[in-house]
Amino acid sequence: MRHTISLLVENKFGVLSRVAGLFSGRGFNIESLSVGETLDPQISLMTIVTQGDDRIIEQITKQLNKLIDVIKVVDLTEMDHVEREMILIKITPKPEDRAETLRIAEIFRGRIVDSSPRTYTIQITGDEKKIEAAIELLRPMGIKELVRTGKVAIAREGVKKREM
Amino acid sequence: MKLTGAEIFIECLKKEKVDTIFGYPGGVVLNIFDLLYDDKDLRVILTRHEQGATHAADGYARASGKPGVVLVTSGPGATNTVTGIANAFMDSIPVIIFSGQVPTKLIGNDAFQEADIVGISRPCTKYNYLVKDIRDIASIIKEAFHIATSGRPGPVLVDLPKDVTAGKSEFIYPEEINIRSYNPTYAGNRWQIKQAAVAIAKARKPVIYAGGGVILSNASEELIWLAEHTQIPVAMTLMGLGGFPGDDSLSLGMLGMHGSYYANMAIHNSDLIIAIGARFDDRVTGRVEGFAPDAKIIHIDIDPTSIRKNVRVDIPIVGDVKLVLKDLNEILKDEVKEQWSEIRKAWLKQIDEWKRERPLTYAWDEDIIKPQFVIEKIYELTKGDAIITTEVGQNQMWTAQFYKFHKPRTLLSSGGLGTMGYGFPAAIGAQIAFPDKLVIDIAGDGSIQMNIQELATAVIHKLKIKVAILNNQYLGMVRQWQELFFRERYSYSYLHTEQVPDFVKVAEAYGAVGLRAKKPSEVEPVIKEALRIKNTVFMDFFVDWREKVFPMVPAGGAIHEMIFGEETKQPEKKLKAVK
DSSP, X not given: OEEEEEEEEEOOTTHHHHHHHHHHHTTOOEEEEEEEEOSSTTEEEEEEEEEOOHHHHHHXXXXXXXXXXXXXXXXXXXXXXXXXXEEEEEEOOOGGGHHHHHHHHHHTTXXXXXXXXXXXXXXXXXXXXXXXXXXXXXXXXXXXXXXXXXXXXXXXXXXXXXXX | OEEEHHHHHHHHHHHTTOOEEEEOOOGGGHHHHHHHTTXXXXXXXXXXXXXXXXXXXXXXXXXXXXXXXXXXXXXXXXXXXXXXXXXXXXXXXXXXXXXXXXXXXXXXXXXXXXXXXXXXXGGGSSEEXXXXXXXXXXXXXXXXXXXXXXXXXXXXXXXXXXXXXXXXXXXXXXXXXXXXXXXXXXXXXXXXXXXXXXXHHHOSSEEEEEOHHHHHTTOHHHXXXXXXXXXXXXXXXXXXXXXXXXXXXXXXXXXXXXXXXXXXXXXXXXXXXXXXXXXXXXXXXXXXXXXXXXXXXXXXXXXXXXXXXXXOOSEEEESOHHHHHHHHHHHHTTSOHHHHHHHHHHHHXXXXXXXXXXXXXXXXXXXXXXXXXXXXXXXXXXXXOSEEEEOSSHHHHHHHHHSOOOSTTSEEOOXXXXXTTOHHHHHHHHXXXXXXXXXXXXXXXXXXXXSGGGHHXXXXXXXXXXXXXXXXXXXXXXXXXHHXXXXXXXXXXXXXXXXXXXXHHHHHHTTOEEEEEOSHHHXXXXXXXXXXXXXXXXXXXXXXXXXXXXXXXXXXXXXXXXXXXXXXXXXXSOEEEOO
């Protein structure tokens, strides 16, 4: 099963490598990882998406907790949470598809962030399903390049966080 | 007053009550070594290789319970410590490694003797640091000692760039440190401990499975009390040997791949396993699916990641073994010991039968020295009053089987990593910690050659280490596997008789003493002579090269699916049982 794990860590050099090394050293796969500073510049928050059965996830969360720089580990999967991802997608539509491309972008509340005579670059944010759907609809228009941020996630307010 | 980084470093070590450093100098750590030249309180043990220094610090830590300290230069000096660091990491040994680093402005520029040791050592240290600012030296060193010695201990590396040790700053040693993300759990959950006590009371066929955690947390007394009071037999891992007296009637010796028949049978047939500071290593469990099918498992460990990593656990207790056992014993103390004896009678009788059925034995030979006989004789002549280190392989397993360890911290052996070349430098560390104790390294001819250069270290410091080399001209354990599972194709395990050095001459070349025994009758006189000599001694025992370690659980087998040597299959042959 896919799990979204939120990780509060000390904002020090080498921390990302410790976390990533923990996964690679044990043969666990990271599907996506995003990281950034929190309100406290000494602390960063990582959102990691990974796969595994209960036993593997238990090991992952325990091992993460064991890292000296990790302050808190929360598995968001089984609690109500909001998650978002952003993509930048560069489309090279044929002249007759240009209007359709813009229409699809609008459906997904995408924004055109760059355009050239032959391309549109569209920014779309949303949960995984929305992103996947947008990519599928835009694929026939001719995708030249695509970049994804990886997921960021946060628990919904009023929900007690389950600390691991 | 402002001090240089090197001076601050030395002051910090003194604050941590360090009196011995194992190390090797080099360009970027000369600021520190220059100060050590005149220092009366810090003794530097110059080894001949940085791996030797790290194993020596590890041996020092295991024997004394104090952290071991290593100081090496950058680049190759630092990378040479990696095997020693990984060794200490696998066995949870508190070692602090200080490595020199090129000046901060050169880091990342492929400077001469630069290596990213922080990156290299990350997966095999408990934590590591690169000191980028001289003002951080003191607090980092304080943290390094704290992290290495608390919770589940382990090695911590501190990388010190040359300009940091050369610069000047105020010296303020922090009284306290607070690492918000690091708070090991020491006290076990009361309710879980109560559950454990209930399970122990209910069990009819319980076994204690004690590991290195018992020794690391100095919980031997509590373990002995628990076992004696509740009459539960104790099987130990390699790392746990000495945690419970090997000559006690409740001792089952070592369990696992080369464990005793009775330890493995007891574990397999048990209805309750009380795992204490042990981590269900694959060498212990054999095939996990077949491990102790009817047993409930209580698992006490300070490291939550050890629990449920390999086997299912019914009652997990996270905490320091000593504290948890104290609490558990407190609950159990009201039960009357005699009642336990009655309840356990049938189970202990069954175990005695297993002990009689297949004791640890070997076939005696009048003409060829059996390696087990050498270990037996060492035990007999030292009366078990020695610190024994081992190398890795057959010598290690025979030592675990045939030497009865009475006390904790008397067996120093590379358990998790299985590092050939560990025993001799570890013996140096142990002898430095305890100059008056008898320290013996039991080695193979393959292993001893991995760090044989440390003879110089031993001799120059007038250490009286005795090295018993079980010389069979083979990488014995590799040969054993090839014989049993690779149709006797001894691919590169034969060291060639003419290429195994004359260990007597090697010893003499370094200023040590070399002795040799070729016949069983010469074994005892050689050991006695070695014990008499006040110098480092190599004892070269020409042993039977065909000898194998039995019992053995073949890879993929369950713990009770052992294979035995001919000598134990054919009782009509002349057997020599271990006393």
